[in-house]
Amino acid sequence: MTHILLRGRDIPDIWKFDVYVKNGGYEAFKKALGMEPKAVIDEVKASNLRGRGGAGFPTGLKWSFIPQSEPVKYVAVNADESETGTFKDREIMETNPHQLIEGALICAWAIQAKAVYIYLRGEFWDLAHELDKRIEEARQAGFIGQDIQGTGWSCEVYTHLGAGAYICGEESALLNSLEGKLGQPRVRPPFPAQKGGGLYGEPTVVNNVETLTNVPWIIANGADAYKKIGTEQSAGPKIFCVSGHVVKPGNYELPLGITLRELLYDHAGGVPDGKAMKAILPSGGSGPIIPATNAVLDTPLTYEDLGKIGSILGSASIIVMDETVDITWVAAKVTKFFKHESCGKCTPCREGTYWLDKVLDRIMAGQARLSDIELIDNIAKNMQGVTLCALGDFAANPIIYTIKNFRDDFMQHVQKAEAKPAPKTRQAAPAGD
């Protein structure tokens, strides 16, 4: 199939402005400029495009929440891409940057935004500086700046570099970070799309890179054509980031609805060295981990179907683990990540990730007890659903699901520890008073 998003694979030089334009680039934007902003929103709505940043929120609907009466509005492009196992936005921006810029501009026109800020994780240092050049090219061509294409509408596009904080991928933390404040999430409501909730308090659309990169194609080819790709509820192409124990790790742009088996075996080449596949993290470090059973492998990769097998599609970063992997180790590894990335603002996440990490360290150090497994399971459950942002839930998932789906791996640690001479007596901390 030809690529819609990773077009650099079909036309290697499409990152260049003239090559992009020669291949129909910025035509969709021009077309959109000829449409009423509301009509653009309606077209995106009709396409069933859903957010590719993780939450899968319908994109057109999000745009329609922007109060048109407000004079100042913004678009923030989420290029923070920090989820363990996710590296798709990076390839888009490296190989097909103009399509992202064009998508962001169409969004900006649709909500009549004053400026677009592309928030890149700080580690995309080189990439951001390249992107600045692409933006400048688009500006020179009259797609950015004052009175764009004679419409009377003006819009700027800027990049902003983060500096190493996963939480800044969370939309309200991202906005705080852009404003030069601590990158911690905000209380919602008000949501970014509402007055008071967005960038500098102005209504703001926050969309993922991949999400916006879909938009030019939708405008150029129409919502109906787009809906033909993928399934009823999960329309369009999706980039699947495959990593871990596969022969060919990398990005795969495929229609939503293909099965895990097709993706992992037909495309990614299966597990190296003839080993068996043990477990899959379908949504990076933050989603529920699942055993690689036949039923799981035959599940179509859609928003709706992954829910049925107790996981989520999320950002579709699929980490594969072969039979040699101790899932307890995976839980410990992922927990370190969340402990490191917890912003510290709310209690259950700040304290919970710290505590989980401590107990898992003990387990990994060969001092596991049966009660430790119950303990971390309970700590994680106490973190669920009560935190200020979803990071707390993300941090709880690996524990809850590794224990639920791979309890044996934990039990082995317990048995090993019990076989050893008793460890030094452990002193329990007294209660609060």
Add this chain to the structure above:
Amino acid sequence: MTNTVKIIINDQTYEVPAGMNLVDAAKWYADDDIPVFCYHPKMEPVGMCRMCLVEMGTIEKDRATGQVVLDENGQPKVRWMPKLQTACTTTVSDGLVIRTQTQQVEDARQNVVEFLLTSHPLDCPICDKGGECPLQNLTMAHGPGVSRMEFSDKMRLDKHVPLGDLIFLDEERCIQCARCVRFQDEVVGDDVLAFHERGRSLQIITNSEPGFDTYFSGNTTDICPVGALTTADFRFGARPWELTEVPSICPHCPVGCNISLSTRLDRDFGGKTLIKRVMPRQNEMVNEIWICDKGRFGHHFSRSEDRLEDPLVRERSGSLFAKPWADALAAAAEAFKAAGGDVAAIAGSGMSNEDLWALRQLVAGLGSRRLGAWPPTHAGAEVAAQVGVGAGTNLGQLGRGDAVLVIASDLEEEAPIWRLRLKQAADRGAFLLVMNARPTRMDDFAAQTIHYETGAAVQALQALKDTDTWKHLAEARNLVIVAGAEGLSLDGSRALAGAAANILLETGHVGKANSGLLAVLPGANAMGLHYLGFTPEAAMDIMQNPPKVLIVAQADLLLDDPAAAEWLAKVETIISLDLFASELTQRFAAVALPIQSFAERDGSYVNGERRVQRFYTAQGPMGQALPAWQALSRLGEQLGQGRAKLSAAAVMVEIAQNVPAFAGVSFKELAKVERQYPEVGGKDLYYGGTAYRNRGGLGMQIPTAADQGQTIPPFDVTTVETPKTRGKLVIVPSVRLYNRERTFRPSTPVHARVPEAYAEINSADAKKLGVQDGDTVEITIQNAPALRVRAHVNGGAPKGTVIVPRHLSDTAAPLAVTVGEVSKAEG
């Protein structure tokens, strides 16, 4: 409250004001204390701690008809949210339903407490907050019985981090609620605290220079829900449960903050009562729940080694000797008899109303009416009595649509809590105009700042007429003009108060709450001085025409007025009533009578908003000291002026009978309290912090002439000439909150923050004089000893003007604006 909504809390329906915060509404209307750590009723919610989780839903309404949908039992159907919600980030709305007592909610609370305790140390037995700690209380109420955290897994952090001179941080105890950070940012406007790092490593830091240096830092220790922040003053000083709380009034400035003196019998003080700390006491009309650090740490003078403990009488040898009261009073009486009516009194504004009345009666009984108010720097009191802020004024209510004008005052230094409250008024949308001859801290919060030529305050005010700025003032719903006297002579300050009054009259902003004049007067009881007949004009007259016998009551003339020694020498006999064995007493007094400080006796002050407020006896007297009213009234008895009064309350009865402004005032009335919103200081310390509930009285406000419906004719505003320089520089005395006044000197914790004596010189002037920032300069003024101070050349002074803060050294700065010369000095 016009707009109300109906909400359901635990199956009961309540009607509450629209737009109210849910935690506040539940507490006020349903008596339901939702536990909180990060939420504070005086600050914006942040939803961080997650302690306030409740079950939340809305009553379902039929989309088409708008009718409430009923369930099978005929009850309104509730659509419950799948997850618990934070009450603190919820604004009440019609049909909101919450449950706060279910198992699910209780579990969530227990979990949050458990999480917080995982890294909290268990040092309650040595923690200053122990006994009044929100975390301790909420642990008892909601916490788990045992810990599942291994002791060795706990965080080990620094337990002694000085954030500045006054506040210490215990990193282990901090629960990252950000109350202190938000207080500094939202309430104070000095964002000198912040979080550092993230996750469990999140810690409070300050990186300002000097550290955590604001006048309001102590308040963070009150609102900190754990013992993470403690003051240098109280740290390890006493246990909260050993303390007795005595309602009092801060004696340091015209705001009149309501405070609570925490006392105990102290081993280090001979087993006698001693103030261990000063805490804010809630009075929403005056100081809400805040006090400044001067109020908090400025109580040590009451136990100063400098206190005068015995009556002194000067013998023929010229030396003073301690005498029994009877002898001293007899000696004083002798002097009065010999004066033949040529008697006068000068009283400072630390004197209570009762003291002042007794003094006035004594002087009147001797046939004189010469009653001077000290220091004679501000003439605004008489104008404020006519068109002052209307009865019922609450600066906390000013906001959008209102306007505030501050003129000729460095408000942060002169009346810190007014500055705090007006900054917040500006945040709420009030138009804040700040007019001064030089930049002040208040400029930072102003919508507009005007810098006029030194001394030209009246002209600057008059020049506003018909400008756009004028429109903001004239069209404002409420207008408060805050007028000081910096850079003005006494006549100049009278003219300024009058000019301000004229604007208020012209724009119809008198005689109603939240509008009118606020005079920034010196000291705690300048309005009391006015109402009881003491005037700065009389003081000036006394300085020019010294009487035979002069009573100097709680006025530090030598530290205030460089010319004092000269004119005091012309007085035959000086009777002093003093807290301290001051230089004045040592050098000039024929008889010195030791009097009690505000903390040792009952009495009342009138604050700048004309609120009569009562304070109570907190600790025993120093030596033989008596309340001034008592000493004076006994003296009167000696002179045959009738029986001495037996109590301050009895004196107030007499005042109320004789002084119309005090009609209806009595100690009993002053002690009355009513429920205040938000309700702090109850057992739920977690809600508002450790500020005390007001049990000593909210006071009574004296109505202005305008409040009483009198027509006030425009004030005569003769513009006063600014001093002619003729090649000299204009010397403007200014006020610094932290200084070396006798009532502040003994507060050692704050010493490091009292600036070394300095003068601000404009860079152009400095250049001409060959003076650089940091040089020592000598300032010579006619009829006064030269001042040696450090030069500050930092843009603070306008060209041609030298700002000389008062009370930074033992050499008095000039009493009012004057001219002088500056030269570079060695050293």
Add this chain to the structure above:
Amino acid sequence: MTLSDKKYAQRIQAAFAKYPDKRSAVMPLLYLAQEEYGWVSPEGIQEVAALCDMDPTQVQSIAGFYTMYSEKPKGKYWLQVCTDLACALRGADEFYEQLKAELGVDDGGTTEDGLFTVEHVMCLAACDKAPMLQCNFHFMENLDMDKMRAWIAEKRAEAAKAKK
């Protein structure tokens, strides 16, 4: 030198031009300070604070929140090795252990010659090219120890040459 040096003027101005308020420029300016001093030094904090009209405390707070601002001086080459799950599944942990051993330093340590600082970091969005690291914000991918040894030797040689 300081941030007031001419060579930064244009970049400082460009940073301010992006945002409607000064405070938003704090992150780009902290990068400049780091470039100037090699780390986010106290002078850097003060200068950024003055430029952005912020209290230095707030600037320090921002510097402390993000891992890419270093509040400690570090080596000429700041090697941040991703040892997160996806990379670890492809040998990143072993790679990192060997790298530390090769350089003779612990996690977060700097070599005695002041050339290399190593630390492990979380996912850098290059999981398909593991093991990988970030050297002074530039990615080095599909690494193994042979490549690393050659690279280290090269950098040491360069440094020795520069000394002469």
